[in-house]
Amino acid sequence: MITVESLTRRYAGFTAVDNVSFTARAGRVTGFLGPNGAGKSTTMRVMVGLTVPTSGSATINGERFADLPNPGLEVGVLLDASAQHAGRTGREILTIASDTMGLPRTRVDVMIELVSLTPTEAKRRVRNYSLGMRQRLGIATALLGDPQVLILDEPANGLDPAGIRWMRDLLTGFASQGGTVLLSSHLLHEIEVIADDLVVIGNGKIVAAGTKEELLAAAGTLARSTSPRDLAHALEQAGIPSTLAGDGSVRTDADPGRVGAVALTAGIALTELRSAEGAGLEDMFLSLTADTQREGVAA
């Protein structure tokens, strides 16, 4: 379990992470989402002790990362696949990590095989690796110590479709065995498929957190009628704000039951009434982070 409490990290002139609190539970995959520069990576760096927080704390199974006697055996970390000495071979990087943790060297071969690097590739220097290969090497490093917690920043970046599928199975399998997975990604589809819980961050603040079902259910209601203007009007009179979309659908934050009742009272025949979950994670993400998006897109 990863617990982040009132975490704040300020740099000269700006606050990268602002009073962030959340929990990534054991046995679940927690997706960590946010636009570029929202503070995801900073939060993750604080978790593993690479950045000192201005205030607040992050603990892994109740302990500060820096207090873990041999962190590699408890927490698998992949923050940046490119952050490796380019002049070392992939195998050497794993050997060094394995030696540091005090593991038998056989573990290195097991990991190389697990992440589907060929023995020839493992002998090449990392400067010749593609991003996907570096990512695989990074995942191998993270899994080396057979940890209970995984902290992964954009692990799917650069992986091929088969690799993404493999990673998905790996992480869900890891969580189903009681492991904790915290995973950040811009690939919303990936997160939607993998994550059980979501934490959305924008401008350094948490804008939403909860189970995936809760958050996606909160996407509101979509209704259609032969006279959408009347429906929107009736909703407005009932005190329910709604938006009339160009395709004739009416969207609102109220739940479908209330929308149906309003339509019945107003004598408007509905042709469609459903929760707007079809909108999915992308719409939710864009609407939640609308204020913080660089492009200023509205959901």
Add this chain to the structure above:
Amino acid sequence: MTATIVPPATTTQTARVRRTARPIPTTRLVKVELRKMFTTRSGFWMLVSIGVLSVIATGAVIIFAPDSDVTYENFFAAIGLPMSVILPMIAILAVTNEWSQRSGLTTFTLVPSRGRVIGAKAIATVLVGLGSTVLGFTVGALGNLAGSALAGVDTVWDVSLVHASQLLLGNLVGMAIGFTLGVVLRNSAGAIVGYFVVSLVLPGILELLALVREWFLDLQPWIDWNYTQVELFEGATNTAEEWAMLASTTMIWVVVPLVVGLLFLRRSEVK
């Protein structure tokens, strides 16, 4: 998620139980850091070049030196020169690679105590200095035997134990300067340039200052680390005052900046 998910073929099939991990012993850290110094392309070639340059320097003395100069001292000096340049580079890269190559992201997540990592690097650096210097002594000795045999002269062992140990100390001080620059600058290119500035540019400036300002003349040996370094390489640090001078320059160029650099390094962000 659901129970229908088939776990991937990992070796982590067993239920995750919290183990009581033991702290990483320092000896292991030193071994790892020692290994890291030579398993990069640059590190590997630096190590090779120490051996190769020792042999080349020895060969040069045998070929070019007049017979009367085929003495251990000349082999010793010829080998010591390239070594005194390469060893500090090895010390610099041992530290700066973690930042310039960004491998620190992994290193400092596996060992959160940065002080311990830097300490292990310092020990590994000293070991490399010892090993290289002993190698240099050995190659020089073999060269002396071969050279005197080829020239048909008596083999002359004219290097005292004191001189040899001062040369060793000189190499270690040079590495300490490089190490310090690495800790303070945390950037490979910057630290290497910095090393050549303090070892090539700075002495000239201090020399000039001593020429134009008489009061500085007496002060120079206490401040100019190159001055005390040359004394060491020549085995000429003998009096208490000379040792005090060495202590003074080491304090100014190694101890103080190293302490300040470490304080910053421990709090700095690893990116």
